[in-house]
Amino acid sequence: MSSDRTRSAILAAAEKLYADRGFGDVTLRDIVAEANVNLAAVNYHFGSKDELIAELFVTRSLATNRERLNALKLAEEKGGGRAPIDAILHALVGPTLRGCLGPDREGSTAARFMIRASIESVPPIRRIKNREVDHLRKFIAAMRRAMPGRDDADLYWGLHFALAMSHHTIREKERLARLSEGQCDLNDVDAIVDRVVSVSVMALTGGEAPARKAPSKVAAPHGRLTRQDL
Amino acid sequence: MSSDRTRSAILAAAEKLYADRGFGDVTLRDIVAEANVNLAAVNYHFGSKDELIAELFVTRSLATNRERLNALKLAEEKGGGRAPIDAILHALVGPTLRGCLGPDREGSTAARFMIRASIESVPPIRRIKNREVDHLRKFIAAMRRAMPGRDDADLYWGLHFALAMSHHTIREKERLARLSEGQCDLNDVDAIVDRVVSVSVMALTGGEAPARKAPSKVAAPHGRLTRQDL
DNA sequence: TTGCAATTCAAACACTTGTATGAAACTATC
DNA sequence: GATAGTTTCATACAAGTGTTTGAATTGCAA
Structure with missing residues (x-):
């Protein structure tokens, strides 16, 4: 051993x-x-080198997805099988943002690795990301339950924009900090999550504007993988 | 010669x-x-190889930025020096989206190159992108004129989210198409631009929801550069 | 035509890369 | 303590990389 x-x-x-x-x-x-x-x-x-990178990314990615689904399950249970839209979006973007931003996670190797993976996108990582579709469908299903009237296309666009805002914030946080000369506080992760969720909700509801909050955990260290995937 | x-x-x-x-x-x-x-x-x-890549990217990037500023100038002239916020955002995201998406530009080498540059982000390209800050400040200035009461931080976040949605749509259009099983029409660029602008406006106004449109041109072929930058 | 600069070319350089090999060292079981 | 299986190690391999060189060729001006 x-x-x-x-x-x-x-x-x-x-x-x-x-x-x-x-x-x-x-x-x-x-x-x-x-x-x-x-x-x-x-x-x-x-x-091989690629399999090493894949294992690295799968480990972290699995942890984030687990958190997401936990938060979603919690929200749905609390709502009696039907979570409110803002809680669903919170479950979606919260773990990702919390995992990559924030003063505590700042120096964390895991956080910086995921930021790097989000920026560079090398082949083995891209392969894994491409299998995330099934995972996202669970959120689409929850959103459909939360907004029964809405067109599916609108739901997809809403989820897409929510991911857009969170990933772009992670990718370009340096640039935003420089552009805004520090006026955008990138250390207040909760505020960022709330902002992303609130805009996403507006995108989905067409301009009424609620937005509350929901819980979230942090990432775990590497456990050994059984060569499973995402 | x-x-x-x-x-x-x-x-x-x-x-x-x-x-x-x-x-x-x-x-x-x-x-x-x-x-x-x-x-x-x-x-x-x-x-060197890197300078070749840089020249390639600078050429296309310059063309997009020129279009953006043209559209902004037009909108401000029409509004007597104060363009409405949706026109400003339209000027910002329209050229980028129109340059990379749409059935006519689909097969275009320039479009596919810019998509690739948006996905892969190799060092010479990253260096150039980092100098885009000054260019974006012009849009912040216009936004400040359009929404005098607003906190600067809100303006930066609004611009950031607008770029997030347009870039993420370009980067991940394949995934969105697959996830939505074709229900999100990625060929209707005008509709996409309107959607991005409308959500961005909501993000900035906090949920009132206007959104009109504005014009835009397409990219030009390579002219020789005088080793200038962005 | 001559001369000179700009351009092209084949070839080599110097180095790095991920991967494979086969012997040595270690570990646990009987 | 011998044996079989696992893990480590130094080393070599084969291929590919961007870049440089120095001689040919070309194009243009005097």
């Missing part, structure tokens, strides 16, 4: 280096140097 | 290949093969 130490060391080193310097700039030799293991260990434990 | 033929051939070949296969997958040898020129020609005419 000492192999687990090597495996974990590689995962940790890779996540750190990718978070710091991006996928294009980090070689396997950099990773094994950081992890203090042999070069061949990566291929021995993961098969 | 036969050098210009080589230069142009390289630019055209590079844009096509990058658009088709992405930056990570295309080598200089691929480009010179497509362009039917010698390998050394790239470094002779552009200095």
